[in-house]
Structures are given as structure tokens and as C-alpha cells.
Amino acid sequence: MPDVNLTIDGHRITVPAGTLVVEAAKTVGIEIPVFCYHHKLDPVGACRLCLVEMSPGPPRPQTACTTPVSEGMVVRTQTAMAVQGRADILEFELANHPLDCPVCDKGGECPLQDFTFRHGYPTSRIDGPRLHFKKPIPLSDKIALDRERCVLCYRCTRYYDEIAWEQELTTDERGVQSFIASQFDQPLKSIFSGNIIDLCPVGALTSRVWRFESRPWDMTHTESVCSRCSVGCSVTLWQRRGQLVRVTSHENDDIDEGWICDRGRFDYTDVNDPSRLRTPSINGSRSTWADAIYAVAAGIRGKGAKLGVSLPQDITNEEAFLFRKLLDGPLKGAKVKMHGRTAIPAPKDELMKIKEIDDARVIIVVASDLEDDVPIVDLRVKKAVSKRGAKLIVVYPDGVDFDRHPGTLHIRNAPGKAAEEVRKLASHEWLKNPGGPVGILFGDGHGSEDIADLAAACGELAEKVGGQRMALYRATNERGALASGVAGWDKLDGVEALFSWGPPPTAGVPKSAKFVAAWDHLPRDGYDKAVVLPATTFAERQGSYTNLEGTVQFLRPPIHVAPPLKEGWEVLCELGAALGVALDYEGILPIQRAIGIQPPAPELAPEPVLVGPARP
């Protein structure tokens, strides 16, 4: 469809057909205030805040968020009718809104404050008792609800219904008595619940983890990558006084589209744990770095297969590269186990990208409960089905959340028989003429499937129906570790020495280990008899991860590595020196160059858009 020309407040602009007036206005920096409108949700025109005058049109203000542009349209946002309309609506919103700003966490990044200042009346005509609710209501142990502050924009319930396909958050009652509630006051259970905090335009939905921690202007932040699973959503990490105080989404349309799951959003408090390890120690006594590294080297040198190496799921590409060198040299023969990895081997060819799910006409999910394994990919599939009409086939033994959609075809295979079912699909009528790309997302069924057979079956199906495969790795940097060849799968029973990079193995320290060394950030049982090097967390370390689709993304820590802490790659270089291998890298850039990756030049932060979820 051809582009459309229109005029907004005298500016002549050209935008793609179908653009909403409120978005068109943003292109020339004109702010039309909105509450209920969100660019990722279907527009409803509920709050009436975006009233503007449009011609051709009736002699009344209209909502800019529900009206698409039309050729030759003239939009005026500053006429008396529009200005008064918006001021009236803001005054209505404030009629019952409590004067909580001094104690409300949203203050300083609150659209209601900002819009009232920019678009509202300078003085209040409100007099008389306000509507009161019990507050705050714990919606879960992470989210608090304040019903008095709520402006009933319904972004939260619409998000739940449209994006997450769940209705555990609901609106009760009617009219001015309406309020948001969790179903029958039970705690919210969804892994996607935290996004409502970012969505809420006022301080009604707030993070209990971040409650009363800081004002927005007291924090600095960086755009980084989440380190909790293989999807690698873009996140904004906020720090204050050397602590990581909160995590919010930094919208990346290629991967997460502005949503993050609760693991990424709330599982960061260990970064600020006061018992964090800061200095090296040998058998419980403080030591110097030199002594500790020599002790580690002495303990793991020349052990061959009697050495066990445990690697974390979020090992960076740079650390993995250095480990490869160690494992090829002085640590040759060691048993290596990486946390959290799937049974899926390294890919041999290009795999499907997450954003390509949008265009798929048929999506097939095999041997994985996406909500659990790769939550944000789950949301992307839901969007493709409900907003873009894709058909969905699930091959999995148990119920999954996709079953909520009546159109989902769910084949419940006996465990181990997934490949068989996939082969049968080749003759399914939906795949005869899919009318576009087919996406085949396959996991490893947490070990219940023969992965080689399944991968082959998916590959055959993809060829037959014109599809692409996406392998659902789970560990954060599983692909990076596979590329470096350190994504080990060995059992660590019977080793005499254990070197744990990151937390101890999930199965525990092997009883046979007489020597234990660890690079870890928290004290654990048994560290008083081990050599312990203090580790950085994802909030401090530099490096990169490769997500499940193969995109390399770079961490940007908001917190400096404060001595005596050292960067992981630095520690590995020194360890290499102690083991007799020359890992002479002076910085992280030479390592990255050696691997063949290069971080992009940082974007200059665009002018902040003055509407939408909490943004810096």
C-alpha cells in the first residue's frame, strides 16, 4: 500500500499506510499523551486522553490512537477544543488519584505527572472525598497493586489476555467501582507477570523487589543482555551506589519486543548480596590473588581425566575461548560439564531467527514447553498465532499453555516418539499449502527424546515443506560454548579435583574430589576447604553471549569491577600463565578479535520518547 501524506500541526509528513495518528505525530516529535495506548497492544481508545482535532471529521475531538492516517488528513493538537479536551480528561483521572507522589515509586518517570504538567490544568478544581481502596495489595511476592492510583487504562489486563494468553489478572465490578484484581486474590503465577510493571503508566503496579529503593534520577543504567536463558533479551540494568537495583526491558524488536520474563526481571538480588565474595581465599583464609591462582594451578595441573571442570550456563564467549585453550593444553583430558545445556549438538547450518517467527504461516513446536524453556520465544509464537493468523502444531506429551487457543493442534506423543510424530506431519493438510514459511522449533524434551533422530526428522520436514528449524537451546550461552567446544556433557563422578567456574555442579561437589577450586560470587558449603576466587556477576563483567538463534550480543555492565575483584578473562589469563600457557591478552578486545567477533559501535541514545513504559 502506498505511503500516506498528511499534515500534523502544520508539519507535512509522509508515513506508511495504516500508521496510527499518535505514531505519526511522534515522527515529528509531537507528543500526544496516551495511557491506554501501547504500541505493542491493540488500540482501544479507552482513556480518551489522546483527543485531537482531525479534518475531515466531525466537529468533535477524536482519539488519535485508534485512527489510522488518511491521505490529506489535517490533524491539529493545539486547538482550544483539543487542548481543553485533554486537560479535562487529565482532571478526571486525577479526581480519585491519591496524592502519593512523595511515596510513590513511579515518581520521576511517571507519565501521569509529566502529562499533567504538560497538558493539564495548572490548578485543581477537585474538592471532596476520593474513592478509597485497601492498599497496597500484594499481587504476588514480586508485584504490588495500588488500586487508588490505578487509572484503569487496562494495559495490564489487555497485555495478559492478548500477549500472554492468560487471564489470572482481571477487572472486577463496573464503572467507578472497577478495580484490577488477581483471580480470587490468589498470587499471580505467570512467568510473564512482571511486564505489567513496565506497562503501568502510573504507580499502581510496582515491583516489590525494587520497592522504595531509589528515585529514577539517582540511578545510572546501561543496556545489556539478560543472562538467564538462551533467548538473550535486551535489558536495562540500573545501578545505584554500586548495587544493581532493578532490571527492566530494553525493547529489542528482533528478539523480545519489549517483554522480559520474571526470571530475568527479578532474579538479580544475589548481585547485591552482602555476603558476596570479594577476596580470594585458600582453605578459608584470605590470600592474595597470586597465591590463590598458584594454588589453583597446583591443584588442577596434570590431572588428565581425574580433573572435573564445571562451567556455568552463562559463561561468556571470551571465557569459553580461553577455556578452550586451557583444555587443549595443560588441562587436556579433563571432564567438562556445562550447567543447564540441552542435548542438542552444535548446529551445522543456519537456523531460524526469532523475528522470523512473525512471518511463519505454520509453526510447529516439538519436545519443548516453551513457556518454561525459552519464555519470550513463547510470547513471540503467541503473537504470530493470535495477531498474524499463524497455525500452531504442538508435539509434546503434556499439556502446554498453547492449549488455551482453540485452534492449536496438540499431538500428545509418547515420550521418545517425537521424531515419529514429526515425520507423520509431512502429510498433514496444514502443511500441504502453508502459504508461507514454516517454523519448526524443537527442543530435547529434557532428555526424553533421541535428539539426533529428532533433529534429523525436523530437518527432513523443513526441507519438504519449505521451513526453517530453530533449535531450542536452553543454557544462556550454550551456542557460544558449543562453538568453542567447551559445552561439555561429561559426568563428573570420580574426579579427584574439581574446578568450578561459577556455581558448583547442580549434582553437588563429587565426593571423590580431594581438591576443590571455584570462581564464584557467593559463599557455599565446603568453600572453607577450597581455593576460592571471587567472581563477577553479569552486572559487572564484560563479554558476550551467543543466543539460541546465533546472534552475538554484548554485555554492558552498569557496575565497575571493583578491586580486588578481577574480570573473568583476566583471571583465566593469569591461570594460564600459572599453568604454563601463554594467554597474553591485554584486554577483552584482543580476545574478541581473536574469536572473530566485534561489538557494534554504541548507538547514541535517541531522544527519549515521552510516552510508553518506564524508560530512562
Added chain:
Amino acid sequence: MAELRGSFGDQPHHILTSEFGTTDLHKLSVYESKGGYTALRKALLDMAPADITNEVKTSGLRGRGGAGFATGTKWSFINRDAPGPKYVVVNADESEPGTAKDRYIMENCPHMVVEGILIAAYAVGANQAWVYIRGEYDEPHRMLTEAIAEARAKGYIGPRPFGKDFPLDIRLYRGHGAYICGEETALLESLEGKRAQPRSRPPFPAVKGAWGRPTLLNNVETLATVPAIINMGGAEYAKLGTAKNPGTRLLTVSGNVRKPGVYEVEIGKTFRHVIMELAGGPPEGRKVKVFWPGGSSAPVLPESMLDMTTDAEALAAAKSMGGSGGVIVMDDSHCIVKAAHRLLQFYAHESCGKCTPCRIGQDWAVRTYERILAGEGSQVELDTLQRVSDGLQNGRCLCGLGDSGGWVIDSTLRHFREEYEDHALRHTCNVGKVAVSA
């Protein structure tokens, strides 16, 4: 059943109600003996769908639910040839205060409604019609259920009505207590099993209505008029009433009148005729003070305007509207401020809560009225009422419920300023004894 109060029996202007009062008119055999279902037969067998729509256009019939949109034009918005199912949805949610006409029709002659629905469905290419009936209408629901069963047994509803290869079906869906379901798109939301909150338009129901399909929504009385139009012809129907607002309509007259009832009136008669002659005027010793010409949502008119005619144009010129035809008459023994307060309580209670101005504004007005009526008022409260009224009108709200609250405040303030000032500024009421609000 209770005695009929209103029009019935053969009179030249009794297009709908001429047979009302006949024993067992709700039975198909009796209805047919009075000429029932000849229009359906004619429409199915002798007319093309486009002709049916044209006949309705010629008749000048306008929606009888409240908005008064030209019915034939509305029918023509449905693209009959578009593939996939289409629906007719009948708005039997009658909840506008002062309105009982749809109940009157459904209780006395449910087959007339059924016939009208089937003709409309055939005209717009819909094979299935859904009647959304308010949950409190137990008796009309029962009568419609029986009428539909009778029609089904006779084959008028089924795969080949009158032998025509066009399946027709009617289903019933009960509402559960929400005035907002009378609004088209809120009704559709409720039909889809959701909280009844109106949708933004566009898209309009004719394009994307019930369950995402093209849908024709019409009021009960509108559809009940269709058989008569088909039988007598649109041009003949248009001879009644006024040029721009032809035909007859059922006006529910209630309140302080001696003979409240549902009266079929040729459009264009005066309210004086309707209120004083048909409904007998106010009780002995009292005078008409104010009347709502079309349900509580129609801006009020004072006694001095009793000679206003009942057609849409005249009412629009007087800044009011014909609305649902619910004529509420209040005499001089009642207080206008208390009446307005009660009506704003109604709108606040029925507000769906979706859009900010209605959700907050109706309630804010109620609280302001409470202060005024408690003797705590002042000029500030009067200004607040005006401010709320302005904030509810002129496109601020998502649907007409918001505007209606605004119109109650606005029109009563305009015509009865002194009574408001008595309460707000002088803390007194100069009207006779009034019922105390609970």
C-alpha cells in the same frame, strides 16, 4: 397476564398494534389467521433481497432503539455477497428508563418480531440471527422461545423456509443486568462472553461485528415494523408521519400521568396529544412540570414545550431527541434536582468503566448532587456540575452513555436553574413533598 395498557385494536394509525388484545395472538395459528407470515412468504418467494432493502429504504423507517439511524441504509451496509457467515443481532436489551415498548411487542405479538427478523436476515444474507434479550425479561423470553419453536415446527425457521433454499435460524442469548448492553458494540462484546464494554468504531459492526463477522444490529420494534412495510409497501408506510420521519412508533408514557401506557402514535403528533390526551395528563390538582421525550437520556423539555411535535427533526431543533420513545412525565409536586440526582445515580451505576470521563464524571456528579441535596452546596457545586456536564459531552466519551449523563445535567440546569439555585445557594426546596432517596 396483566391488562394491556396502551394501544390495541383496529385504528388507522395502529400499524403494529392493530391486532394486539386478540386472545392468544402469541400463538402462530392465531397470528397467521390475522395475516401473519404473509410478508415473510412474499419476501422469500416474490422479492429479491435488494428489493426488500429498497422497500425498507423507501419507507423511511428509522431505528427505534434510540439512535434513529435510517434502517434501510443500515441494511445496505452489509455486503451480502461477501463470503463467510453474517449475522443479524436483535437488540432486545431494552433498558432505557421510561421505555417498555419492546416488552409490549414481545409479550403481545412475539411472532411479529420473529417474522421481521427472518425477513431482515434474508435481505442481508444472514443465515443465523441472535436475539440478545435482557435477563430480567423472563416473560418475553419465554414467549419468544415458544414462538421460535412454533415457527421452527412449521418450517419457517429451518433449512428451507417456505421451500426457499436459504436456511434461517434464530437463537436467544440472555443478558444479565447491564444497561450498557443496549449499546451496539457493548452488546456484541457481551454476546461474545465478555465484560460489556463498547468498542472503538471503526470498524463498524457491518464490517466486523459479532464474532468478527459482518453483522446487522436492529432494535426489536424496528424489526417488528418490517412485516407491515413489506405488506403495505414502503411508499404507503411513508405516507404516515412526517416527510423526514415517516411512520408510527410506540411511545411509552409513564410517570405522573393518569393513563400510563405504550401508545402507538403517528410521528409528528404533539406531546400535548400524547401526554394530555392519550395518557390523560397529570393527576387531579397537578400540572406537568417537565418531560423527557425519549427516555431518560433525552434532554428534558419544560411544560411550555408541550406543543413540540414528536418527530426527530423538531426534537433535534429543540436540542433534544426522540430516542427510545420513552416519555417520562413529571408533575409539579416533584423536585427536578432530586430527579436529576437519581438519573445520574443510574448512569454512574451502569457506566461500564472503560472510558475515563464517564467512569469518573458520572460518579463525581452524583457526589456533587449529594452535597447539594444535603444542604452543603454553593456556587462551586453548580459550577462543578456544569464542568462535569461539559466533560461528558462532545466526543469525550467512548459511547452515548457518557453523553446522556451530561445531557441530564445540562438540560435540567438550563430549564430549571432556579430550582438548582434554591438547593445549592439557598439550601431549600420549594417543591411539594418528594420521595426520600435511599
Added chain:
Amino acid sequence: MKLSTHVLEEIKELPAKYPQPRSAVMPALDLAQEELGYLTPETMTEVAEALHLDPGYVEGVATFYTLFHLEPIGKHRFYVCTNLSCMIRGAYEIVDHVKRQIGVERSDQVSADGLFSFEEVECLGACEYAPMMRLDHRYHYDLTAEKIDQLIAERRAPVPSPRRGEGQGEGLKRSPTPLTPTLSPKGEREKKPRAPRKKKSDG
């Protein structure tokens, strides 16, 4: 109280009758309420499970519509219209009389014998018979105190004949005392004294 098997089966058959399954939620809640008298969170959850919906969704729908009752309402509920036409023909006096005769003050209370409750409702669409009300799925017109007394007396000493809407289901619990709502508290208006208005002379 759980829903009986046959009602649950009826509910499970509902989705197929509509173009989209969610439309079944209103008739399903109606069936549940007809059997058990009112809707508790447990009942709404049962309905939700039978329809493969989230309980939160059903809760949202049930709390929106006034005919769905989430608290006990006794066996016979007086739905008395007090909207304009009825109000100016004495509806409030009728309401007061009903309250006195059944012995309750508020609409969330049930009479001591568990038989009656009342509610002021909006226009019921029978304005030519004002003042009027709905009781036991029937409309009652031209109300007077005497008519109210008669209707109450009939129900206190019932004639054993099947009447629609009356106490289906054996062993229905009747609450003799007012219960607190089982859902989150609704918004309440705080009765604060108003600040004295500043006179112009105060500057």
C-alpha cells in the same frame, strides 16, 4: 457446595452451541447460579474449568453484571425498580416497606429466616405499571404495601407447587446472618469532613 454432575455436563455442552466458545460463559454462570443460588469463587472456578477458561476471566464477567450474585441472596429476592418513573410514583416507599417487612437494612443482607432479600434496581421496562418489581422470575405491577405483604405471606407459608426460580437443589445452605463479601473489598467512599471553604476576605 459443588455443582451437580448433570449441570456440569450441561455446561460442558454449551461451548459447541456458539460460534465461539467464550460466549458460553454467561449461560454457564446462569445455570450454576440457578442451581446453587449464588456464585462463590469455588463455583466460578468449577465453571471456568468446565469451559477451559481461566477462573480470573469468569470472575471478571461475573462481577460485571448485576444479575450475577456473589453473595447469598436468600430464596426470594425483591428487585424493586426505583428509577425515575417508579420513583415519582412511590417506589421508595415500597422499598422502605419491603425492608421493614422482611427485616433487613441493606441489599447485602438476607432476612433472619433465610427467605428474603431485596435490591433497588434500575428500569425494568414496565413503566406503565409503576411502581413495579421483579420477584421469582416474574414481574409484579402497581405495587402497594398490601400487595407486598401478601407476596411475603405466600412465601413464608408456601403452597407446594413447582415455581420457576425457587430453590432447586436439596440441602441449599441458607445464611441467616449477613456475610462479608468473599472477594476483594470494593471501593468505598470515605466520609471525610470537608475543609471549611475559604472566604474571599481571608485573602
